[in-house]
Amino acid sequence: MAFQGALEIHRQIQEGKITAVSVLKQSLQAIAQQDLDIGAFLSVHGETALAEAAAVDAKVSAGETLPLLAGVPIAIKDNINVTGMPTTCASNILTGYISPYNATVIEKIKTAGLPIVGKTNLDEFAMGSSTENSALKVTRNPWNHHCVPGGSSGGSAAAVAGAMVPLSLGSDTGGSVRQPASLCGLVGMKPTYGLVSRYGLVAFGSSLDQISPFAGDVADAAALLQLIAGFDPLDSTTLKTETPDYLTTLEQLPSNLRIGVIQELNGEGMQPEVAENFAQMIELCQKQLGASIQTISMSGIQPAIAAYYIVATAEASSNLARFDGVRYGQRKKTTGDVHAMYRKTRAEGFGPEVTRRIMLGTFCLSSGYYDAYYGKAQRARALLRKQFQEAYGQVDLLICPTSPTTAFKIGEKASDPLSMYLSDIATIPVNLAGIPAISIPSGFDKSGLPMGLQILGPRLSENKIFQVARAIEQVTGYHHLLPPALAQTVAQ
Amino acid sequence: MTITHEAVAHVATLARLDISAEDAARYAEELSKILTLVEQLNTLPLDDPALDAFMDETMATDIPQQAVLTRPDLAFKHYTREALLKNAPEEEEGFFRVPKILEENSN
Numbered sequence: 001m002a003f004q005g006a007l008e009i010h011r012q013i014q015e016g017k018i019t020a021v022s023v024l025k026q027s028l029q030a031i032a033q034q035d036l037d038i039g040a041f042l043s044v045h046g047e048t049a050l051a052e053a054a055a056v057d058a059k060v061s062a063g064e065t066l067p068l069l070a071g072v073p074i075a076i077k078d079n080i081n082v083t084g085m086p087t088t089c090a091s092n093i094l095t096g097y098i099s100p101y102n103a104t105v106i107e108k109i110k111t112a113g114l115p116i117v118g119k120t121n122l123d124e125f126a127m128g129s130s131t132e133n134s135a136l137k138v139t140r141n142p143w144n145h146h147c148v149p150g151g152s153s154g155g156s157a158a159a160v161a162g163a164m165v166p167l168s169l170g171s172d173t174g175g176s177v178r179q180p181a182s183l184c185g186l187v188g189m190k191p192t193y194g195l196v197s198r199y200g201l202v203a204f205g206s207s208l209d210q211i212s213p214f215a216g217d218v219a220d221a222a223a224l225l226q227l228i229a230g231f232d233p234l235d236s237t238t239l240k241t242e243t244p245d246y247l248t249t250l251e252q253l254p255s256n257l258r259i260g261v262i263q264e265l266n267g268e269g270m271q272p273e274v275a276e277n278f279a280q281m282i283e284l285c286q287k288q289l290g291a292s293i294q295t296i297s298m299s300g301i302q303p304a305i306a307a308y309y310i311v312a313t314a315e316a317s318s319n320l321a322r323f324d325g326v327r328y329g330q331r332k333k334t335t336g337d338v339h340a341m342y343r344k345t346r347a348e349g350f351g352p353e354v355t356r357r358i359m360l361g362t363f364c365l366s367s368g369y370y371d372a373y374y375g376k377a378q379r380a381r382a383l384l385r386k387q388f389q390e391a392y393g394q395v396d397l398l399i400c401p402t403s404p405t406t407a408f409k410i411g412e413k414a415s416d417p418l419s420m421y422l423s424d425i426a427t428i429p430v431n432l433a434g435i436p437a438i439s440i441p442s443g444f445d446k447s448g449l450p451m452g453l454q455i456l457g458p459r460l461s462e463n464k465i466f467q468v469a470r471a472i473e474q475v476t477g478y479h480h481l482l483p484p485a486l487a488q489t490v491a492q
Numbered sequence: 493m494t495i496t497h498e499a500v501a502h503v504a505t506l507a508r509l510d511i512s513a514e515d516a517a518r519y520a521e522e523l524s525k526i527l528t529l530v531e532q533l534n535t536l537p538l539d540d541p542a543l544d545a546f547m548d549e550t551m552a553t554d555i556p557q558q559a560v561l562t563r564p565d566l567a568f569k570h571y572t573r574e575a576l577l578k579n580a581p582e583e584e585e586g587f588f589r590v591p592k593i594l595e596e597n598s599n
Contacts, residue, residue, distance in 0.1 A: 098578065098579065100575040100576060100578070100579070101570060101571060233563045300536065302532065303532040303533050303535065303536055306529055306531075307533060309526060309529075310530060321508075324508070326580075326581070326588050327579065328579035328580065328581075329579070330581065331581035331582065336591070338590050338591045338593045340591070341590070341591045342508040343509060343510040344510055346509050347509045347510035347511065356519065356522060356523075358509065359500070359503050359504065359507060359519055359523060362503050362506050362507040363495070363499070363523065366502075366503065366506060373527075376533050376538060377530075378547060379536075379538035379543055379547075380533050380536055382544075382546035382547050383536060383537075383540075383543055383546070385546040386542065386543060386545075386546045389546075417522060417526070418526065418529065421526075
């Protein structure tokens with residue numbers, strides 16, 4: 001399985017060459033062998049997954065045509081609700097919670113017949129860039145076990161990079177799928193805001209959050225996005241668009257392609273190897289794809305982090321008010337009244353980063369500070385949207401490195417929240433503007449850690465982004481590469 | 493921007509968080525640092541009236557602006573009371589039980 005993509009596995013299941021049950025068993029075996037070291041999963045659900053796989057095999061035996069991706073095992077970030085499974089958000093405050101409902105994306109995945117093998121680790125409530133803020137366990141980067149997998153969807157990234165599942169879902173609020181994809185050598189696609197329903201995703205920053213796929217190559221990511229996209233009456237922010245079909249035209253390359261390089265994200269302040277690699281990617285687009293390249297300057301990029309940490313924390317402070325020890329999760333006993341119970345339950349249930357962000361968000365929304373902070377951040381966000389729109393008047397797509405560095409050592413940035421925040425400089429503007437962007441593998445630094453290229457487009461330009469990403473992937477051949485240690489194990 | 497310990501304590505009350513004096517000092521320092529970063533926003537031309545047209549996500553696009561969405565007001569049963577109460581820290585006779593909310597003498 002390690003060398004095959006999700007679409008290939010699905011094709012072989014449909015043709016009866018392999019069974020969904022045997023694929024699932026391989027996945028469960030890989031988890032049993034590797035996850036003790038990697039720590040991608042918070043819970044594994046082999047029994048229900050086996051029943052789902054068996055149902056797919058029964059359909060094949062009955063001669064039915066399977067829905068797209070049927071039979072392909074998938075891992076789900078543990079902030080997305082699946083009936084009967086725990087949803088921990090990697091937080092102590094949700095200890096013991098079993099979800100009574102499915103997120104809309106899970107309904108779609110179950111209807112299509114992708115066995116859900118387990119729930120994956122994350123930074124608590126998706127707040128972080130390294131998965132180190134998980135209250136439950138440490139997740140290691142399959143490319144180097146001393147390094148972080150990125151975050152916040154680090155478990156979902158490590159599960160695919162460690163060849164334990166071919167596909168996974170994460171959530172991307174400020175880069176939480178694209179950055180770990182970059183650090184783990186994967187494809188991660190953050191869709192246009194409103195393309196995928198957020199119903200059943202535990203809310204962090206509601207105007208920024210999008211459920212997003214991880215995969216080993218562009219076609220697999222496109223297939224999974226196609227499966228989960230679409231209007232949902234249960235999420236009024238979803239767009240009334242037609243169900244997309246990315247796969248039919250995936251191999252076509254747009255003619256007269258114009259690509260913009262964001263000046264503010266072109267090398268400065270980045271790891272030298274990342275800057276060099278990005279220069280090579282620009283050249284590749286020019287020479288191999290025949291694209292015209294121009295530099296685009298956007299003054300709204302650098303201050304985007306500031307705007308983000310106001311908007312995201314303000315929304316989080318409001319969204320996380322529901323964790324109060326009344327309806328679910330852990331309640332801390334007090335002798336006092338209900339307010340004393342709230343304060344104690346929340347203080348003991350939330351970890352330091354979540355508390356820090358709730359405090360910051362509450363401050364920014366508090367009387368006397370609202371205009372100076374939240375109001376200003378919303379204006380900065382408008383400026384960014386305006387500058388992106390102007391940029392897309394001149395070019396079709398924009399490119400930049402996904403992350404200023406490759407994977408850093410576990411513990412290296414954990415004590416300095418500000419330096420951790422700054423590592424999201426290239427991904428945050430995308431969420432603030434509500435536009436789509438993909439991260440694809442673009443090479444390796446001298447210690448063998450993966451690097452990523454980010455491709456950004458206007459709203460609902462996923463088709464074009466996938467086409468260009470696919471064309472680049474065909475040239476580089478960096479998709480479906482396994483970490484050396486793992487490749488050795490698989491070969492034996 | 494520097495935040496005082498008192499301001500931190502006030503915010504903690506608003507956010508329903510018990511915070512020790514020691515933590516208040518740490519948060520005061522950390523939040524001050526983050527809010528200093530936030531001052532970058534003051535370098536931007538945010539008073540520009542041209543930005544008014546971009547305050548809403550749907551405006552900054554060529555996608556036709558989506559009307560406010562409504563759906564038929566139909567009752568549909570997603571969950572049973574039992575299923576929802578299963579996650580409750582404390583329940584009594586089919587309700588969520590909470591500590592005392594009102595004082596004895598309040599009306």
